[in-house]
Amino acid sequence: MKMKVFCAVVLLSAIGNAVMAKYSGGSGTVIDPYLIATAADMNTIGANSSDWDKHFKMIADVDLAGYRGTMLKCIGDDLSRTFKGVFDGQGHTISNYNYATTDTTQLIGIFGMISGEIKNVGVINPNVVAPNAVVVSSLVGQSEYSGYVNNCFVRGGSVKGKSYVGPLIGFVGANSKVENCYAVSSTEGESFVGGLAGANYGRIYYCYASSAVTCGGSYTGGLAGLGYATKTFLSFWNNDLTGTGNTVGKGRNSTEMKEMATFAGWGVTGVWVIDEGADFPKLAWEGTNGAAITDPQFLLGLGTEASPYLISSSEGLNLIGKFTDKWDKCYRLVCSIDMGGYQGVEYNIIGNGYIPFTGSFDGGGNTIGGLSFKAERAEAIGSNHSQKIL
Numbered sequence: 214m215k216m217k218v219f220c221a222v223v224l225l226s227a228i229g230n231a232v233m234a235k236y237s238g239g240s241g242t243v244i245d246p247y248l249i250a251t252a253a254d255m256n257t258i259g260a261n262s263s264d265w266d267k268h269f270k271m272i273a274d275v276d277l278a279g280y281r282g283t284m285l286k287c288i289g290d291d292l293s294r295t296f297k298g299v300f301d302g303q304g305h306t307i308s309n310y311n312y313a314t315t316d317t318t319q320l321i322g323i324f325g326m327i328s329g330e331i332k333n334v335g336v337i338n339p340n341v342v343a344p345n346a347v348v349v350s351s352l353v354g355q356s357e358y359s360g361y362v363n364n365c366f367v368r369g370g371s372v373k374g375k376s377y378v379g380p381l382i383g384f385v386g387a388n389s390k391v392e393n394c395y396a397v398s399s400t401e402g403e404s405f406v407g408g409l410a411g412a413n414y415g416r417i418y419y420c421y422a423s424s425a426v427t428c429g430g431s432y433t434g435g436l437a438g439l440g441y442a443t444k445t446f447l448s449f450w451n452n453d454l455t456g457t458g459n460t461v462g463k464g465r466n467s468t469e470m471k472e473m474a475t476f477a478g479w480g481v482t483g484v485w486v487i488d489e490g491a492d493f494p495k496l497a498w499e500g501t502n503g504a505a506i507t508d509p510q511f512l513l514g515l516g517t518e519a520s521p522y523l524i525s526s527s528e529g530l531n532l533i534g535k536f537t538d539k540w541d542k543c544y545r546l547v548c549s550i551d552m553g554g555y556q557g558v559e560y561n562i563i564g565n566g567y568i569p570f571t572g573s574f575d576g577g578g579n580t581i582g583g584l585s586f587k588a589e590r591a592e593a594i595g596s597n598h599s600q601k602i603l
Contacts, residue, residue, distance in 0.1 A: 241267030252277050259286025266297040271305040278309040285312065287325035292357060295328040302334025304498040310339040310351055319347040322354035332363040333498060339370040348383040349374025357386035364393045364484055364496055371399040377411035378402035380424055389415035393484050401427040405438040408450050413440030413461060416567065419479050423451035423470060423493055436462030447478045447535060473506055478535030480508035516542030527552050534561025537568050545575045553583030560586050
């Protein structure tokens, strides 16, 4: 009799644990993150705000086709209720994210508002239709504080909103960063519409967009609808497809977007591959055809005080600005050079507000002439650009 009672207790305990399990495993800690394997798991995150500071890890691709309208709960819905945790896709994808509403709402995306990290995940064929909504995307609506989106993509599908609309992210806040990401999609809105992001007040590094952009009003761009040129580093947009742009990022045609030379400087990150001449860059974790993006031979010399890098051409000088890891080296100009071939924001400024130039530059008595740089300053929104856009 005692054995039967013991077995019954064990059985009831096991049943209780199974009922209480919110996800496909894990406890939400750094060493034991919650495991995400189903569409129901994704919806559960959005329905449990108490978990928005936890750690999550995908263990399978997820198809959200079963969720329509506003059924899927957005993860993070306000500046005071952001997703503060870490969501690691581990090279998995989320497909068929459907969200449709005619309400004058805001913060639409799988993640509505984040101040944590989203990484290593792809969104495939999203369908977001919210013509009256503000801050609209498929992956992240808005990032703030220390929000970080890294090694992510959006491919296919479309995103439609009223303003601050982008396939990957609607609004990048002042202290946020988007790095090693791309969007090949379609986006539409009335203002602040971009091929990757609606607006950027944080940092966009090593990203590109090849998205069809339709904007019925003001502030539109191939990469971002609005932002600061100095906060966008080595990022590009396809000007054959978009046909529009601004000082956020650099426009390149479809042929150039398939050439490794365009992405010189991306080899520092070690996360990109490209099928030269056949396709745009892809993230290495996608496992597609292509060779790793590598950087060209830098400059003659070793970059030391005894053997500085030698600069003898405009191309050589412009190349320095692409390599943040070499901004602490020594350089010497060996002849006078003409930079007249660089217009707008084509010249890569050496050093920025986040990574200063700490090396040495010896002009050797030579001159640099003809340099032209023109970038329009973005308009301020609020006092610190860290707010929910209304």
